[in-house]
Amino acid sequence: GQSLEQPSEVTAVEGAIVQINCTYQTSGFYGLSWYQQHDGGAPTFLSYNALDGLEETGRFSSFLSRSDSYGYLLLQELQMKDSASYFCAVRDHTGRRALTFGSGTRLQVQP
Amino acid sequence: ETGVTQSPTHLIKTRGQQVTLRCSSQSGHNTVSWYQQALGQGPQFIFQYYREEENGRGNFPPRFSGLQFPNYSSELNVNALELDDSALYLCASSLGAESQETQYFGPGTRLLVL
Numbered sequence: 001g002q003s004l005e006q007p008s009e010v011t012a013v014e015g016a017i018v019q020i021n022c023t024y025q026t027s028g029f030y031g032l033s034w035y036q037q038h039d040g041g042a043p044t045f046l047s048y049n050a051l052d053g054l055e056e057t058g059r060f061s062s063f064l065s066r067s068d069s070y071g072y073l074l075l076q077e078l079q080m081k082d083s084a085s086y087f088c089a090v091r092d093h094t095g096r097r098a099l100t101f102g103s104g105t106r107l108q109v110q111p
Numbered sequence: 112e113t114g115v116t117q118s119p120t121h122l123i124k125t126r127g128q129q130v131t132l133r134c135s136s137q138s139g140h141n142t143v144s145w146y147q148q149a150l151g152q153g154p155q156f157i158f159q160y161y162r163e164e165e166n167g168r169g170n171f172p173p174r175f176s177g178l179q180f181p182n183y184s185s186e187l188n189v190n191a192l193e194l195d196d197s198a199l200y201l202c203a204s205s206l207g208a209e210s211q212e213t214q215y216f217g218p219g220t221r222l223l224v225l
Contacts, residue, residue, distance in 0.1 A: 042201065043201070087154075098156040098169070099214060101146075
């Protein structure tokens with residue numbers, strides 16, 4: 001089977017940097033994805049790491065260590081609009097494009 | 112380019128009833144996946160359709176069934192509704208040949224079973 005663990009809640013202030021960690025167990029690994037979901041909204045794709053290292057996209061960066069089965073999402077220069085739930089996800093072990101999601105980390109950005 | 116759309120947005124049913132949810136995939140996407148998201152949880156994979164064929168299924172009972180049409184739109188049917196079926200149902204489309212793990216989600220249908 002597959003499982004992902006991430007913190008349930010994180011609180012930070014505007015302008016700060018926050019890191020959301022994700023550890024995973026999976027029988028077949030293709031890569032780690034991150035999705036953002038605002039309350040009442042649809043999950044939207046943020047980033048994907050298939051190889052070790054850091055991927056940067058604007059204020060958001062994502063890191064992967066395959067040997068440690070670990071990744072994180074780094075959000076810089078936090079804005080109020082970043083308040084949302086963040087999910088890490090891995091592809092189903094059979095290789096289908098279906099994703100297995102973690103339970104999500106609720107990020108609250110305070111002024 | 113039209114994004115993923117779902118209908119209806121909200122639905123209230125009673126236990127034992129049947130429901131059909133609909134999804135139109137993003138233009139050019141031939142793969143549709145359905146997820147159930149309970150409050151405070153991550154989406155859980157129900158099943159996936161690729162070119163009108165079921166391409167995998169999660170741990171959901173047979174009363175959850177689906178279809179994909181030639182235009183790649185899709186339906187999710189749930190029979191004999193139970194209270195625990197109350198959730199947000201999301202569909203996501205992707206392009207079969209896509210190299211990244213990107214799925215494009217619709218806004219979801221919020222189902223309440225009373």
